[in-house]
Amino acid sequence: MGTGTRVVNNAIYASYVQHGRHKALASLGVPVEQFQQQGILMALSELSLSYKAPLRAGDTFYVTTAIAQVSAARLVIDHTVQQVTGHQGAQDKPVAACQATATVVFLDDKYRPVRVPGSVKQLFGSLNAEYKAPAEQ
Numbered sequence: 679m680g681t682g683t684r685v686v687n688n689a690i691y692a693s694y695v696q697h698g699r700h701k702a703l704a705s706l707g708v709p710v711e712q713f714q715q716q717g718i719l720m721a722l723s724e725l726s727l728s729y730k731a732p733l734r735a736g737d738t739f740y741v742t743t744a745i746a747q748v749s750a751a752r753l754v755i756d757h758t759v760q761q762v763t764g765h766q767g768a769q770d771k772p773v774a775a776c777q778a779t780a781t782v783v784f785l786d787d788k789y790r791p792v793r794v795p796g797s798v799k800q801l802f803g804s805l806n807a808e809y810k811a812p813a814e815q
Contacts, residue, residue: 686733692725695757695778698741708798717787718795723752724781730774731761738762739775746779748802750793753782 700710710720733739739761747754756779760772784792793799 684735686735686737688727688729691727691729691759691776691778694739694741694759694776695725695727695743695780698743698757698759699755699780699782701741702743706801708801713784713795718792719785719787719789721783721785722780723783724779726779728777730776733759733761733775740772745802748794748799750799751783751791753794753798753802755780755782 703710713720739759742758742760744756745753746756757777758774759776759778761775762772784794786792
């Protein structure tokens with residue numbers, strides 16, 4: 679086997695999407711720490727990862743985060759890890775390295791499920807309505 683550039687281990691992508699999710703929530707004014715201070719914990723009940731292209735050590739990338747569904751009990755969040763520059767240098771456009779779907783639930787301090795906090799549900803509900811694609815005519 680050659681001594682080429684090392685590929686990022688697939689288990690690391692879960693950390694990337696978690697970090698992207700936490701940054702997205704914070705940018706919307708609802709940092710994860712805010713829930714912890716109120717005795718509410720965020721937890722994943724499901725995480726699905728689909729690998730599209732490898733990231734290698736030294737690649738530049740970012741994570742996009744989009745709310746796919748808001749219900750009384752959970753948030754479904756889509757993520758894409760986008761490779762900006764790879765081991766071969768600059769690229770014309772980002773390349774999807776990984777697509778992920780995370781189902782987030784909320785728990786009380788005894789780890790029992792609780793409803794999605796009203797402020798979060800309202801915020802994400804308005805985002806879904808605001809960014810809904812127009813119907814085809």
